[in-house]
Each structure stands twice: as C-alpha cells, then as structure tokens.
Amino acid sequence: MSTVVEESMCPDERLVELVRGALDADEAQALEEHVASCAVCARELRWLSAEQVMFTTRAEEAPPLPAGVWDQIAARTVGVAPPARVNKPAAVRRRVTWLAGASLAAAAAVVAFLTVDHGMEPSARTHAKIHALADAGVTAMIGSDAGTNVLEKTTTRANAALDSADRDLDHAIAQLQQDYQRRRARLPPSRARRYDEEFTTALSAVEQARTAAGQDVSARRQLVRARARYLRSIQTVVLREGRS
Amino acid sequence: MDGALVARAAGGDALAFRRIYERHAPRLFRFLCDLLRDQSAAEEALQETFVRAHTRLGTLRDPEKVRPWLYGIARLVVMEARRARHGESSLDDDDAGIAEPASQATPEQALLGRETGRALGIALEGLKPERRAALLLQADHELPYDEIAEVMGWSLAKVKVEIHRARVQLRASMAKHLGGKT
Numbered sequence: 001m002s003t004v005v006e007e008s009m010c011p012d013e014r015l016v017e018l019v020r021g022a023l024d025a026d027e028a029q030a031l032e033e034h035v036a037s038c039a040v041c042a043r044e045l046r047w048l049s050a051e052q053v054m055f056t057t058r059a060e061e062a063p064p065l066p067a068g069v070w071d072q073i074a075a076r077t078v079g080v081a082p083p084a085r086v087n088k089p090a091a092v093r094r095r096v097t098w099l100a101g102a103s104l105a106a107a108a109a110v111v112a113f114l115t116v117d118h119g120m121e122p123s124a125r126t127h128a129k130i131h132a133l134a135d136a137g138v139t140a141m142i143g144s145d146a147g148t149n150v151l152e153k154t155t156t157r158a159n160a161a162l163d164s165a166d167r168d169l170d171h172a173i174a175q176l177q178q179d180y181q182r183r184r185a186r187l188p189p190s191r192a193r194r195y196d197e198e199f200t201t202a203l204s205a206v207e208q209a210r211t212a213a214g215q216d217v218s219a220r221r222q223l224v225r226a227r228a229r230y231l232r233s234i235q236t237v238v239l240r241e242g243r244s
Numbered sequence: 245m246d247g248a249l250v251a252r253a254a255g256g257d258a259l260a261f262r263r264i265y266e267r268h269a270p271r272l273f274r275f276l277c278d279l280l281r282d283q284s285a286a287e288e289a290l291q292e293t294f295v296r297a298h299t300r301l302g303t304l305r306d307p308e309k310v311r312p313w314l315y316g317i318a319r320l321v322v323m324e325a326r327r328a329r330h331g332e333s334s335l336d337d338d339d340a341g342i343a344e345p346a347s348q349a350t351p352e353q354a355l356l357g358r359e360t361g362r363a364l365g366i367a368l369e370g371l372k373p374e375r376r377a378a379l380l381l382q383a384d385h386e387l388p389y390d391e392i393a394e395v396m397g398w399s400l401a402k403v404k405v406e407i408h409r410a411r412v413q414l415r416a417s418m419a420k421h422l423g424g425k426t
Contacts, residue, residue, distance in 0.1 A: 013389055050351035054364050055384045062274045066287050070265060073294045
C-alpha cells in the first residue's frame with residue numbers, strides 16, 4: 001500500500017525537524033517555501049505541529065516519578081561494582097585509601113582509650129580477644145560514619161559501608177554476649193539484674209532504630225550507633241567482671 | 245555531560261550513576277508507563293532498567309549515547325515483562341499494510357477537541373506495542389531516527405515506515421473518537 005511519504009518527495013523527518021526548530025535558518029526557509037506550494041506537506045506540517053502540542057500537554061500531565069524507586073535501585077546495586085573500573089579517577093582512589101587508614105587509626109585510638117580509661121587488667125588472652133572484638137565494632141562504627149560524611153549523598157556506597165558495619169557488629173556483639181553469659185553465672189543476682197536491665201534498655205533502643213532504618217542512610221547510621229553503644233556497654237561489663 | 249557522568253559511573257562513582265538516573269528516569273518512567281499501561285509494572289521495569297544499566301555501563305561504546313542505550317534496555321525489559329504477563333512470544337508486529345484508512349479530520353479538530361488528551365491516549369493504546377514505542381520515541385521523547393533504529397534494533401527504513409504508519413493510524417483513531425470523519 002502506498003503512503004503519503006512514499007508518494008511525495010517530502011520526507012516527514014525534515015518536517016519534524018522544522019516543527020522542533022532543529023533546522024538552520026536557510027534549511028528552514030527552503031522547506032517553508034516548499035510547504036507553501038505543496039498541499040501534502042502543508043497538511044502534514046499542521047498535523048505535526050498539533051501533535052507536538054498534544055504530546056507536550058500529555059507529558060506535563062504524566063504521573064511523576066515515584067520517590068522510592070531510586071532507593072530500590074541503590075539497594076540492588078550495593079556492593080556491585082560496574083564491570084569496567086579502569087577509568088576510576090585518581091582522586092577517588094586517594095580518598096578511599098585515606099578513609100581506610102583513618103578508620104583503622106581512629107579505631108585503635110578509641111580501643112586504647114577505653115582500656116586505659118577503665119584501668120582494666122584482664123588476663124592476656126581475654127584482653128587480646130576483647131580488643132579484637134572492640135576493634136571490629138568500633139571500626140564498623142567509625143567506618144560507617146566516615147563513609148556517610150564524605151560521601152553524603154552516595155546512598156549506594158554508604159549503604160555498602162553500613163552493611164559491612166552491621167556484619168562486624170553482629171559478630172562482635174554475639175561474641176561478647178557469650179562472654180557475658182559465662183560471667184553472669186558467677187555474679188551476685190542483684191548485679192546480674194542491673195546489667196540485664198541496662199542491656200535490655202540498650203537493646204530496646206537498637207530495635208527502635210532497626211524498625212525505622214530500612215535503606216535510609218541516616219536512619220541506618222542511627223542504628224549502627226545504637227548497636228555500637230550496646231557493644232560498648234556489654235564490653236565494659238565483660239572487662240569489669242573478667243577482672244573480678 | 246552524559247559522557248562524563250558515564251565515565252565516572254563506570255569507574256565506580258555511585259553519585260555519578262545517581263545523576264544519570266535523575267537526568268533520564270522521569271522520561272523513561274513515562275515511556276514505560278505508556279508501554280506497560282500499568283504504573284506499578286512501570287516502576288518495577290524502571291528499577292530493572294537501571295540495575296541492568298549499572299552492570300553494563302562498561303559495555304557502552306559511546307558514553308554520549310547513554311539516552312538511547314537506556315531506552316533500548318527499557319524496551320527489552322518491557323518485552324520480557326509482557327511475555328511473563330501474557331505469554332506473548334514476540335512484540336514485533338510486522339504487518340504488511342495499514343490497518344485503518346487515513347483520517348480526513350483536520351489537525352485543528354484533533355487539537356481543539358474537548359477530549360483530546362483522552363482520545364490521544366486511546367489512539368496510542370490502539371497501536372501495536374512496537375509501533376507505539378517507535379512513535380513515542382519520536383513524538384514524545386524526541387529521539388532522532390538513527391537513535392530510534394538503535395533502540396528498536398531496526399533498519400532506518402523500517403523506523404521511518406513504522407512511524408509513518410503509526411501516525412496514520414493515530415490520526416484515524418483520534419478522528420474517530422473526536423467525532424471526525426475517517
């Protein structure tokens with residue numbers, strides 16, 4: 001079946017460009033002169049102009065982009081590096097290296113502070129173990145803070161840092177809870193109850209923060225901080241009771 | 245602009261990838277809504293489009309061509325979604341002729357009709373999916389013919405013929421719904 005385009009020598013792609021104002025002045029003038037003497041093109045041009053108005057109006061009335069889609073995309077691309085990383089800018093490499101160094105140094109300093117401040121002298125084996133666990137937990141906390149401060153709006157990377165922090169905290173808290181349970185059997189009942197109440201309060205804050213967290217970076221930071229506070233309180237008790 | 249963002253995103257810069265999303269997602273979402281005619285399905289398809297784009301950024305030969313590249317991914321996601329929903333084997337509708345005669349209604353009648361927007365929507369829905377996609381890419385998203393050919397995986401000649409046929413059908417359908425003669 002023949003068509004208007006096939007019958008005429010006036011390809012409508014040029015008319016589309018004319019409607020969009022994409023032709024230069026000379027081209028536009030030449031085509032307009034042709035349109036003035038060509039009934040087929042004149043009609044096509046009127047249709048294209050009308051359609052441009054209709055599609056523009058329709059686009060303006062289209063549903064807005066839903067707010068939560070990016071969060072879902074960020075959640076699915078967390079920790080998934082694009083295949084080609086060869087073009088990674090030098091500045092980014094330097095920043096990541098600096099972040100790692102800063103986190104480790106700060107973690108070591110905080111662990112040292114905790115030990116000295118409490119005047120603790122646990123046995124050498126327990127001392128080393130608790131330092132390792134605290135180091136993991138505090139590194140997680142500081143790492144997540146550093147990641148979210150420097151890369152404020154980089155939700156994907158921040159969530160990856162927070163995922164890592166959560167895993168480290170899971171491990172450290174589980175180990176310290178086991179240590180506490182072993183010590184608790186030897187504690188006077190009143191002191192054990194006081195510790196239990198303290199831990200219950202801390203865990204309640206953790207659960208409240210967890211409920212609000214989802215994939216929201218700010219809320220997840222609050223959760224990591226709450227868990228780090230819980231980690232420190234249980235660490236303090238374990239060290240104190242290990243000494244006694 | 246797009247080229248620099250793609251280079252940074254391919255290097256692992258998540259902020260650059262988010263900027264690509266912010267630049268192109270609103271139009272892509274509208275495109276997906278038009279093809280799937282279901283906002284929830286369009287949301288899922290948009291998500292899938294960008295997740296796939298993230299994993300394939302390094303394969304994009306010309307970073308400046310990210311826009312048609314994203315539309316191409318979106319089109320494939322739509323085809324898969326429609327197959328899953330309806331068991332359709334293919335969306336390609338290579339019919340030989342034009343189903344409806346050309347409209348005798350005037351463009352002014354179409355433009356000034358009281359229910360123009362609704363009539364346009366009905367007319368678009370009456371087009372076969374691939375033809376509708378090609379027309380939307382040109383009329384709504386303003387992609388040039390060569391980029392539409394890339395998105396659709398068609399020859400340039402086929403793009404021109406399909407868009408022309410889509411317009412003829414669209415105008416006939418609008419005239420019908422707006423009370424014009426066909």
